Amino acid sequence: MATSNLLAYERHEDYGQNALIYKIISPTDIEIIEDTTISLEESKIYSYLEESSQLESGIFSEAQKREEEISREQYSSEAIITEDSLALVKPDLVSTEAAKITRTSLKKYEVKEGDSVGKIATNFNLSVDTILWANNLSVTSYLKLGQTLIIPPTTGILHTIKKGDTLKSIAQKYGATDATIKEFNKIDNDSLLVIGETLMVPGGRIIYTAKPRVYTAPGSATTYTAPVAVSGKMLWPIGCRHITQYFRGWRHTGVDIACAYSSPIYAAADGVVSRIQYLNYGYGYNVIIDHGNGKKTLYAHNSRIEVVVGQVVSQGEIIAREGSTGRSTGPHLHFEVIINGSKVNALNYIR
Template sequence: MTKFRIKIAFLRLGISWYRFLSQVLHSLRRLLLGLARGLGNIGRRGIFPPVLWVYRLIFYVRRQLTLLFRPFQTTVLYFFSHRNILHLAIASLVAGTGLISLGSRAAAAEDLGTRSILYSLVAVAGDELIEEGAVPSLESFPTEYLVDMVAVGKTPAVDFDFINESYVSAVTGATAIEPAELAGRRATTARTSLTTYEVKEGDTVSSIAESFGLAIDTVLWANKLTVRSYIRPGDQLTILPLDGVLHTVKKGETLEKITKQYNAESREVLAWNTVESPDSLRVGTQLLVPGGRITPPPAPRRISPPTTLFTGPKPPGAPSVGGTKLLWPVAATRISQYFGWRHTGVDIAGPSGTAIYAADDGIVEHAGWSGGYGLNVVINHGNGLKTRYAHASKIYVKKGDTVSRGETIEAVGSTGRSTGPHVHFEVIRNGKFLNPLEFIR
């Protein structure tokens, strides 16, 4: 009896929920229909008429323009589709090219291609670079004009390509010379103050120096340039009124110290600058040092690569491991660079000083320094097979030694062209570099 009552109660509850949901859905349907009717009326009366009017206006204007330009379109199409228009275009192109070539000039080597259409399209304004430099000699009678001064300091291993200057000073010993025909062409306009000059297209340091009657060094020093520096159109250069150096007074400097630094005369400095006495120099004041010259820093001493081999006790070798393949050459396992068409071996990274082992029995063919390899050992294993172990920090063998498989021959380092401690391991057969990983067990 109780179960029957429970079922009746659930049935009544379900009927009540059904009636409630039906009423909700009916009300929602009436609401949505009302909204749809309202929006439809708004669209028909408020939106549709203006849109239709705009569409009709656009359609009318487009139709009128089509009728207006149709005859013109026919004429243009007829002109460009005529069979003789191609011949006329080719003839015009040939004639224009001929007229342009009549006004052309012979091009220097450095100007090759700079006047082409492609160059004008892809080149960026101001990107033409002109490198200043000195040449060993000139075919002319030299006239000495600066004693004990070098117009352009020596810079070892500098290429001076495409030198096409109207004036290039030559350096012989410690005296700068210039061609005789240019000796009398110095500017004579007297200047007593600094001048700012804006670099123009085609200017070089030598041409600017000549136009102001100055030595090349004076222009370079005043603008903190070197013979390797580039100047571009638009650059601002400081021009001194005479040859010398522009110096900014620093804390603790005296007139005597400054003149001694530039090998100049104190009275000349006082005469050219508004300095009442040698003791009245102020920090930050710019002084013109007439006749001064900047002594170039001494050339760095070339450090010869180490040629002596390590003579201390040799670390123990690798554990004896048999087999027909080569032994892993170092007590480290991380490969930092693999063999490839631009890399002739395998780089195995390891801490500096880690032992490097002979990959197999053989005779030491080379032990020492070899350019980018740094300290390295080459072992000849016979039958055309050789192995190289490069960038070592120490070498424990010498040329001609007989080494056994697993014997310690080097210590890991970073000598030569290297970015970190590792061993560069190469396998060479009959002069051909092979992938070392194919030979290692």
């Protein structure tokens, strides 16, 4: 009877083999799962508290030692049941305790093929800015194969202690709290700060403060001498060519170029500064240069303006610094070319 066969008593060593299901399905229909051998490589830890920037093997923090022990316990406790070359392997579960352990030391990472700052940051559960700041990189920097990067232990910024630094001043500089710095670095008071050593500032960030150049605003009667008309292509107005938005007619009247914050912005051609505005909306801090013969250029969202109205500028002269003032979602230059009052595709005029 089928029912009694399904419920038949069996010995432990051949459990299930006398059941009707087992008779129907042969062992050849069962997927074979091969045992695998997992090897643990010796971790290499970079100590940022030492003056010598080198990797040391065999030196672990207490948290790292515990993490290593947990990993070994997991591998040694794998429940593997084998019979007749068949295997059932216990799923590889992540240890909750190990996952809670926070790395407290710097690591060195060698750039591999296909790497990007964003990919590396994701792999180490850090922000992109954390990687950029730790390695003195900008958003336009290129990674080279084999390049060595410093990987901080957590999102934030590394600070080299200088004379006069206090935990409070460091925290204020990076928008963090002194309590967080104390806890992460195991420092109770300012007397333990050593000039030249490096602190991790968890959650810290570089705070950019736009400081516009002070100048005397021109009166309504201010006039300037019209420049000689320029001909041919104009100069690319900034030091990188990372275009984030193109000219789209009335929808977007210029071209957006994103370089590093505070990158110098250059006059695209000889001319005279005809207008400067410091706005908290729209174009933000912006400059217009009159190049004569109805041709003008506009440079917007600057963090700092380096010229004044009426000033004669030469092609390639620094007129401003890249920023994110006005209606902007991040540091970039919004560049426009204006011909006889109409805004045209700037890429047709710059080289």
